[in-house]
Amino acid sequence: MFYKYKCGNEIIRVFVWNDDFHNEVSVEDTKTQKSYDRTIREDENGKFFTWNRNTIYLNDWIKISMKELKEKIENGERITSDDLCQAIMTDGVENVRFIAPLNIRCGFGFFLNGNEFKDTLCKVEERWNREIKQNYKIVLIPVESDDSVANSADYYTEDFVSLIKCGNIKIAETQKLIHQEQSNEDYFEGVNDYFDGTMGV
The missing domain is CATH 2.30.30 (SH3 type barrels.)
Incomplete structure (x- = not known):
C-alpha cells in the first residue's frame, strides 16, 4: 500500500509491503518520476528507512481520520x-x-x-x-x-x-x-452543575 510521509519540507509517497518478507520500500521521486528502493532498518524506535538524509519511521505515515x-x-x-x-x-x-x-x-x-x-x-x-x-x-x-x-x-x-x-x-x-463526545457532554454537564450550585446536592 502507498503511504505518505513528511520528509523535511516535502511530502513523499512510499510503497510499503504489508508482509515481513520484504526488507525494502519504494520511494517515488517526483523530480525524476522514478521509484527508488530503500532498505528497511530497525532501531529501538522501530523500523525506518532513509531518504535525502532524513530518517523516516514506517509508523510515522501521515494519518487521516x-x-x-x-x-x-x-x-x-x-x-x-x-x-x-x-x-x-x-x-x-x-x-x-x-x-x-x-x-x-x-x-x-x-x-x-x-x-x-x-x-x-x-x-x-x-x-x-x-x-x-x-x-x-x-x-x-x-x-x-x-x-x-x-x-x-x-x-x-x-x-x-x-x-x-x-x-x-x-x-x-x-x-x-x-465515546469522546459522550465524555465531553458528561464533563460540561458536570461543570454546569457545579456553577448552578447543584454539585454534591
Missing part, C-alpha cells in the same frame, strides 16, 4: 482505496462503522433475496487475506445480530470507495468519536 475522509468525499476531493484503508487504521478497525445495504433473507432464512436489501449498521471484521493493511477486500458484519439479513458482505476496496462516493454505503460515526 474517517471524519476527514468523509469531509473530503463530501467536498468532491479525490479519494483512493489507500486513503480509505489508512483512515480505518487511524481510527481503529474495531471502532469504524458503516451503514451498508445487506441482502435480506427469504424463506426459512437459508437463502438471500438478491433484489432486496436493508440498510444495516455494520462494523469491519478482519479475516485471513481480508486485513485492512492489505488493501484488498473489506468484510462488513452487522453490529447487532440480525437474522433478517446476510451475516456478512465483502467488497474490493476500490469498489467500496465507489459505493461510498455514490451514497450506497455511508460512513457512520466511529465508536471512538462517540
